[in-house]
Amino acid sequence: MGHILFALLLAVAAVLLVAGGRLRERYPIAVWYCTGYPRTALRILWHWREVARHTDLAVSPSPARTLIADVIVTGRPLRPVAPRISFPKPTRTGVSLLVRLHPGQTPELYKAAVEALAHAWRVHAVRVTSPDRGFVLLTATAVDPLQHPGRAHAKPALLSALVGILEAGGAWVLDFRTVPHWMIVGATQSGKSTLLARLVTQLAPQHVALVGIDCKGGMELGLFESRLSALATSRREAAAALGALVIELQERMLVCREAGVRSIWQLPEKLRPVPIVVIVDELAELYLHDGTRESKAEAEQCSVYLLRIAQLGAVLGLHLVVAGQRIGSELGSGVTALRAQLSGRICHAVNDPGTAEMTLGDLAKDAVAAAQSITAEEKGVAICLGADGGWSRARSHLTTIDQAREITAKHFHLTPVLPGVHRALLMADGDGAS
Numbered sequence: 001m002g003h004i005l006f007a008l009l010l011a012v013a014a015v016l017l018v019a020g021g022r023l024r025e026r027y028p029i030a031v032w033y034c035t036g037y038p039r040t041a042l043r044i045l046w047h048w049r050e051v052a053r054h055t056d057l058a059v060s061p062s063p064a065r066t067l068i069a070d071v072i073v074t075g076r077p078l079r080p081v082a083p084r085i086s087f088p089k090p091t092r093t094g095v096s097l098l099v100r101l102h103p104g105q106t107p108e109l110y111k112a113a114v115e116a117l118a119h120a121w122r123v124h125a126v127r128v129t130s131p132d133r134g135f136v137l138l139t140a141t142a143v144d145p146l147q148h149p150g151r152a153h154a155k156p157a158l159l160s161a162l163v164g165i166l167e168a169g170g171a172w173v174l175d176f177r178t179v180p181h182w183m184i185v186g187a188t189q190s191g192k193s194t195l196l197a198r199l200v201t202q203l204a205p206q207h208v209a210l211v212g213i214d215c216k217g218g219m220e221l222g223l224f225e226s227r228l229s230a231l232a233t234s235r236r237e238a239a240a241a242l243g244a245l246v247i248e249l250q251e252r253m254l255v256c257r258e259a260g261v262r263s264i265w266q267l268p269e270k271l272r273p274v275p276i277v278v279i280v281d282e283l284a285e286l287y288l289h290d291g292t293r294e295s296k297a298e299a300e301q302c303s304v305y306l307l308r309i310a311q312l313g314a315v316l317g318l319h320l321v322v323a324g325q326r327i328g329s330e331l332g333s334g335v336t337a338l339r340a341q342l343s344g345r346i347c348h349a350v351n352d353p354g355t356a357e358m359t360l361g362d363l364a365k366d367a368v369a370a371a372q373s374i375t376a377e378e379k380g381v382a383i384c385l386g387a388d389g390g391w392s393r394a395r396s397h398l399t400t401i402d403q404a405r406e407i408t409a410k411h412f413h414l415t416p417v418l419p420g421v422h423r424a425l426l427m428a429d430g431d432g433a434s
C-alpha cells in the first residue's frame with residue numbers, strides 16, 4: 001500500500017517540479033507531500049546502509065577476531081549490517097520511520113547520531129523516541145516550522161493556556177492541572193516576558209486569581225495590573241504577599257481536612273476556593289540582597305515561602321510560574337530545592353551551556369543540546385518540557401504589549417479579591433513608608 005502511494009506521489013512530484021516555486025508558497029504542505037517527501041524518502045532508503053555505518057549504528061554480525069586456517073585475523077569486518085528500518089512515512093512536516101534496534105543497542109546511540117542523520121537526509125532536524133522496547137522512531141522535520149509559525153488552536157480549559165505552537169504543528173499548551181509549576185528561563189531579549197504576557201492574556205478570561213511579583217519595579221507585570229489580584233513590585237512587598245499566600249495555603253488545607261478530601265478539586269464547587277497562579281518575573285531580584293540584615297532576611301523569607309508554595313500548592317490550587325535569566329544555586333541555598341519542584345521547564349536561547357543544562361539537564365539530557373542550539377535571533381523559540389518527561393521545540397505566539405493590555409483590561413471585572421494578600425501588601429507599604 002505504501003509503495004503504491006509512493007509511486008503515485010512520484011508521478012505528481014514530476015508535474016509539480018515543473019510548476020515551480022509559486023505553488024510551494026501557496027500550498028507548502030501539499031508540495032511537501034508531492035515533491036519533498038518522495039525525494040527525502042528515496043534519500044533515506046538509498047543511503048541508509050552507508051549512513052548507519054558512518055554513524056556507528058550498523059554492527060558487525062561476526063566477531064572482530066576470527067580464525068582462518070591456523071591464523072587469528074583481527075580487524076573490522078567489511079560489511080557491518082545496518083539496523084532494519086520501516087518504509088519512511090510522510091507527516092505534515094517531514095517523515096518518520098521505525099528502526100529495529102540491534103541487540104545491545106539503546107536509543108541513546110541514535111540520539112547521538114541525530115545531527116549526522118539530519119545532514120545526510122537534508123532535513124531541519126531529527127528526533128528520536130522509543131515507542132516500544134527494541135525500537136526507535138526517527139521523526140525528521142523537513143524545514144524549521146517555527147520560522148513562520150501559523151496560529152495553533154486548542155479548546156480553552158480551566159487553568160490551561162495556549163501559549164504558542166509546537167514544532168510538530170500542534171498547540172503549545174501550559175496546563176497547570178497536569179503540570180502545577182513552571183520555570184521559564186532565557187537570556188535577555190529571548191522572549192520570556194512575551195511568553196508571560198501571552199500566559200496572562202490566556203488566563204485572564206478564566207476564573208483564576210493572578211498574583212504578580214515583579215521586583216523590576218513592576219515594569220513588565222504592571223501592564224496587566226487591572227487583571228491582577230495583587231502585584232508586588234519590591235522584595236518587601238513580595239515577602240509580604242508570599243507570606244499571605246502561605247497562610248492561604250494553610251487555610252485551604254484546613255478546609256480540605258474538614259471535608260475529608262485531599263485536593264481542592266474534590267471539594268464541592270461552592271466550597272472550592274479560586275485557583276491562584278503566582279507569576280514571578282526575574283527570580284534573581286527576590287534572592288539577591290545587598291548584605292544588610294533586613295534584605296537578607298527578606299530574601300530568605302521569599303525563598304522559604306516560594307518553596308512551601310511549590311511543595312504544597314499543587315493540590316491546593318496554588319501554582320507558580322517563575323521566570324529568570326538563570327535559576328541556579330548561585331542565587332541562594334533554596335533555589336536548587338525550588339527548581340526540583342518546578343517540573344514544567346521552558347528554556348529559551350541562553351548565554352551559556354550551563355544554563356541550559358541547569359534548566360533541562362536533570363529531567364531530559366537530550367533536550368539540553370537542542371536548547372543550546374537556539375540562536376539569539378530565534379525570539380520566542382524555546383524547548384518545553386512537560387508532564388510526560390517528553391520535550392518539544394516550540395514558539396510562543398507573539399503578544400504585543402497593547403494586545404495584552406487590552407485583553408487584561410477587558411477582563412478586569414473577573415479579578416478575584418484575595419483579602420489576605422491585599423492586606424499584607426498594604427501593611428508592607430505602610431512599614432516601608434514609616
Ligand SMILES: Nc1ncnc2c1ncn2[C@@H]1O[C@H](COP(=O)(O)OP(=O)(O)OP(=O)(O)O)[C@@H](O)[C@H]1O
Binds near residue numbers: 381
Ligand atoms: N514569539 C515571538 N515571536 C516574535 N518575536 C518575539 C517573540 N517573543 C519575543 N519576541 C520579540 O523579542 C523581543 C524580546 O522579547 P522579550 O521582551 O519577551 O524578551 P525577554 O526575555 O523578556 O527580555 P528581558 O529579559 O530583557 O526582559 C521583543 O522585541 C519581542 O517582540
